[in-house]
Amino acid sequence: DLTKQADAYRQLSLLLRRPPGREAYPGDVFYLHSRLLERAAKLSDENGAGSLTALPIIETKGGDVSAYIPTNCISITDGQIFLESDLFYQGVRPAINVGISVSRVGGSAQVTGMKKTAGTMRLDLAQYRELAAFAQFGSELDKSSQAQLERGQRTMEVLKQPQYDPVPVGEQIAIIWAVANGKCDHLAVEDVSRFERELREHVRSRAPDLLAQLSEGKWGDEQKSALAEVVNGFLEVFRPSQPHAEADEPRPVEDLATLSDEASENETAASA
Numbered sequence: 001d002l003t004k005q006a007d008a009y010r011q012l013s014l015l016l017r018r019p020p021g022r023e024a025y026p027g028d029v030f031y032l033h034s035r036l037l038e039r040a041a042k043l044s045d046e047n048g049a050g051s052l053t054a055l056p057i058i059e060t061k062g063g064d065v066s067a068y069i070p071t072n073c074i075s076i077t078d079g080q081i082f083l084e085s086d087l088f089y090q091g092v093r094p095a096i097n098v099g100i101s102v103s104r105v106g107g108s109a110q111v112t113g114m115k116k117t118a119g120t121m122r123l124d125l126a127q128y129r130e131l132a133a134f135a136q137f138g139s140e141l142d143k144s145s146q147a148q149l150e151r152g153q154r155t156m157e158v159l160k161q162p163q164y165d166p167v168p169v170g171e172q173i174a175i176i177w178a179v180a181n182g183k184c185d186h187l188a189v190e191d192v193s194r195f196e197r198e199l200r201e202h203v204r205s206r207a208p209d210l211l212a213q214l215s216e217g218k219w220g221d222e223q224k225s226a227l228a229e230v231v232n233g234f235l236e237v238f239r240p241s242q243p244h245a246e247a248d249e250p251r252p253v254e255d256l257a258t259l260s261d262e263a264s265e266n267e268t269a270a271s272a
Helices: 002-015 029-037 068-076 085-089 112-118 121-135 143-159 169-180 189-206 208-215 221-237 244-248 253-271
Strands: none
Touching (some): 002 029, 002 068, 121 143, 169 208
């Protein structure tokens, strides 16, 4: 935890009467962290091989990544995973903010199938979050924006992951492909988690060879058609708990007026 280390270093430096710098940290706090993180390395075979990976933890106040210590560590490391408390309390776990999280390696570390299926997911999720924030004001949305909002809700549900439940890369590709191609659009949001779980079981039992090919990085017309066939076959046997139209269909204005009249009558009867 480099934040606590920096705070302790600041307190000791102030007690030793060293000249303070930005936010009262000593001027060499950047070099303190860089020297520590430079220990992370991949050793050559001549020196015994092996590697040492550093995973520093930085605390932010109010989600401010532009503070002194966060910006220092961002400039040193090869990317960051930003965990947001608001997402955590909304039930999105792991609560990763994809807009601020960055990887310098990026898609270079992904297999071909993941690159092709999830290539635009980060941008799509960023647009979804902007649209969801705009929709909170009660503004009317056109059909395309509404469809994008509903697709984003289902994508967020798919990305939720229980603790101690790692997902193999082949199953990840199958799930993301299904969501990106609208296979979940007809489902209610409450059914998406069960859809994902049962789809993973279906693919494991019906197409283990396909999962092995996807994990090895194979992604061509043969794999696409096989994956589409497996997912479409699963959709034929999957039974949602409630149709999407009934689950999300808004009430007409007349029904809302009737409900308000009934509520007022009930209140009058209760008071009497």
